[in-house]
Amino acid sequence: MNIAEVSRATGLPAKTIRYYEDIGLITPARQENGYRVFRDTDQHKLAFLARARSLGFGIDACRDLLTLYTDQDRASADVKAIAQEHLSEIDSKIAALQSMRDTLGELVDACAGDNRPDCPILKDLARQ
Amino acid sequence: MNIAEVSRATGLPAKTIRYYEDIGLITPARQENGYRVFRDTDQHKLAFLARARSLGFGIDACRDLLTLYTDQDRASADVKAIAQEHLSEIDSKIAALQSMRDTLGELVDACAGDNRPDCPILKDLARQ
């Protein structure tokens, strides 16, 4: 299986797959001509990474999750701890964005949006 | 007013202020010894930038907002358009994070978090 095939299979761009090898997340074998060969385990890991990334896990967390994934003696508590930490980061981000959204929504509603210069949005930004 | 004073006044790190000068958002004058001198307009612009950044506007949007801010002949519609576009970006981000949060929350709830290896989180990531 070459990089284009595994890219199609996992939905990850070939560039990203090479990058994941660069940073040591996967170590595909090589053919004599230098081409990468992806075996089932590589493909599984890449699919795992694609899914973990889509849930917002950072690369470091992905690395840890991948280690646990391949460790048959893992404790689910370790996985859960990583997920919970990520969950609380997500919650913080949502809260921050929601706060921005609330403020900005009020300002947008208050702005006439006409061709006059008077603007509550700029007033807020300038805190006049 | 030197950089440390305006940094205290605006809450922006001196590094960030220098960076804003680098990318042309502000153009403070210079003393004979090379030190930056921040006048009231510079300080107002920096406070404006700090607030706009805290609402999540990107640097490009800040640049446009700053131009409108200093343009007495602006139309509030132009400001509102920038804010509305940013608002919809925020909404997209919130939706994406909320979707992650929902999925991840279910997985975390389903995980026993004990010392056994069986783990619904890993099962989902591997899509077994």
Place this chain on the structure above:
DNA sequence: CATAAGCCTTCCAGTCACTGGAAGGTCAAG
């Protein structure tokens, strides 16, 4: 046999908005 296309490789640079640190100049106080 030449060539074209569609793969593959590596390496370098850019993204965004800073941030850290090095190396060195300036200024006021003791």
Place this chain on the structure above:
DNA sequence: CTTGACCTTCCAGTGACTGGAAGGCTTATG
């Protein structure tokens, strides 16, 4: 005169890729 707190510029790194250049390999076609 030295200490310490400022200030300056410049270079490099962050996260997670992404774009592009330059060139090698493979297969099909004229």
